[in-house]
Amino acid sequence: MEGKLVGLIERGEMCELVDSVNGWYKVRLRTGEEGYVNSEFSKVLSHDSIPKEAFESYFPLAEPRVQYGDLSFRVDGNNVFMARAYNSVPEDGDLWKSVYQGATIYYGKIEGNRLVFTRSLSRFDLTLDSLAPSELEEIEPYTAYYSPVERGFIFEGALFKAVDLDEDSNTVSVIEDTGVPHPLSARKGLCIYGNVESVTDSEGKTTRFDKVGNILEISKGEEYSLIYKYNDNRTEYSRSDWGSYTITYSDHKRSDMSKNESDMEGSVEYLFDEQDRIIERKNQVRMTYLTETYTYTGTNLLPDSRNSHDYDETGDYLTADRYEYLEVDKHGNWLKRKVVRTNKVTEYVDGGEDIVKTETEPERIETQTIKYFN
Structure with a gap:
């Protein structure tokens, strides 16, 4: 905190990670x-692009401190039009009673995770297509x-994202058609990053995912x-071998409970760290939990090791795997690695x-083979 202030980064701005030192x-x-930012207010990401599904979703403004409105997009290659609608909100704060006041349309380019607009026009009767x-x-x-x-666009310091205004704060509802990956998905709980459709390991086991990461x-x-079969809002599922489960989220934790x-x-149960990396996964097997824990070096996305602990009435079993990628x-996903296992x-x-x-x-x-969604 005694260092010289050399600049500011906007909320949502992406930059290259060079090193990690004592919480910075x-x-x-x-x-x-170059400079340092506090890791408490930063996230390390596995990719730097915008998924096409982000432009296909309806994005109401999720932060009431900014005048309520919504976004829509028209994308042509690397060119993008964005329409932002403006609505007046009644004194009682009921967003459903808001009245349309007009729109501003912006034109610009897609640059990584940025939309850089260089032209705009504001009017009451604007449409993207015309x-x-x-x-x-x-x-x-x-x-x-x-x-x-x-999982949203940030500009003017505010977040625009797809939300259900009646949504339970502890249950995230995501429709498969929008396909926006969840930051605490089961896919990420298996140490897999990005919009992965399937993974096949060297023993021939294949795991398929939806675009959300289930x-x-x-x-x-x-x-x-x-x-696995899910309900429409991806909060419940049934398995062909055993029972039905409910998905809930809390701070850095996802629970799929019978x-x-x-x-x-x-x-x-999946437990993630501040960087949304899996650090513990607990599977209910018979009457006990099989617990897997992961360790990492610095901000690396891939773990250095995994310890798997199980027990029953006859004994206690600990398996320790050490990885070299x-x-x-x-x-950021591994395709080939060296494993040393101790039992x-x-x-x-x-x-x-x-x-x-x-x-x-x-x-x-x-080895593993990975297929990504287009």
């Missing part, structure tokens, strides 16, 4: 300038940012196929001293 991120701006860039007036460059963490199917050739309180088989794709088994002995056995397996190479 060293960053490089697009201009080449305008050409030459009909708009030149303005000083005006920037909006897309935040994959907050699991649709886990299969292995003709051996087995586990199907509706059958007397039998919680198949329930899963040999090939990683542009989205520690504690056998319970009635009336005697427990027997502890530790064994390190030969080093092995794992």
Whole structure:
């Protein structure tokens, strides 16, 4: 805090992460300038582009401190038109009673996660389909940012995102047609980043996801196929092998809990850190939880290790995997890695001293094939 202030970054602005030091991120701006930002107010992202679904969604303004309005888009290659409607809100604050006051249409370019507008026009009767860039007036460059963490557009310091005005604050409702990935998805809970459609490991197991990041199917050739079916707002699902589950979210946590309180088989809890990386996953297996914990170096997206802990009436079982990544794709997902596994088994002995056995397996190479949504 005693350092010299060298500049400001707007909310939603993206910059390059150079280093991480004692709770601060060293960053490089697009201009080449470098400085430090507090990690408490920053997010490390796995990609720097805007998903096409973001332009197809209806984005009411989610922050009442700014005059209520909505956004719509028309995209042609790298060119983008954005219409922002303005509405007057009655004194009682009921947004459903707001009255349309006109709109401003902006024209600009898509640059990474930024929309840089250079032309605009304000009028009451404007539509996106009827305008050409030459009909708009030149303005000083005006920037909006897309935040994959907050799943919305940020400009003038405010957040525009798709929300249900009657939405339960603890249950996130996402429609598959919009396909905006959830920051605490089951897909991310499996250490998979970006808009991944399926992952197939070196043993032939394939996991398919929807665009939100929910699991649709886990299969292995003709051996087995586990199907997940969701309700319309993706807050509940059933599995073909066992029961029905409800999805809820709290601070850095996703819980998929069985509706059958007397039998919680198949329930899963995901715990994420401040960077939205999975640090613990608990699976209900029979009467116990299989607990997996992950460790990371600095701000790396991929874990250095995973410890898996299980137990039953006969003993305690701990598996420790250490990873070295040999090939990683542009989205930050690993394609090839080296694994060293150590198994520690504690056998319970009635009336005697427990027997502890530790064994390190030969080093092995794992691969996975990843398919992304277009």
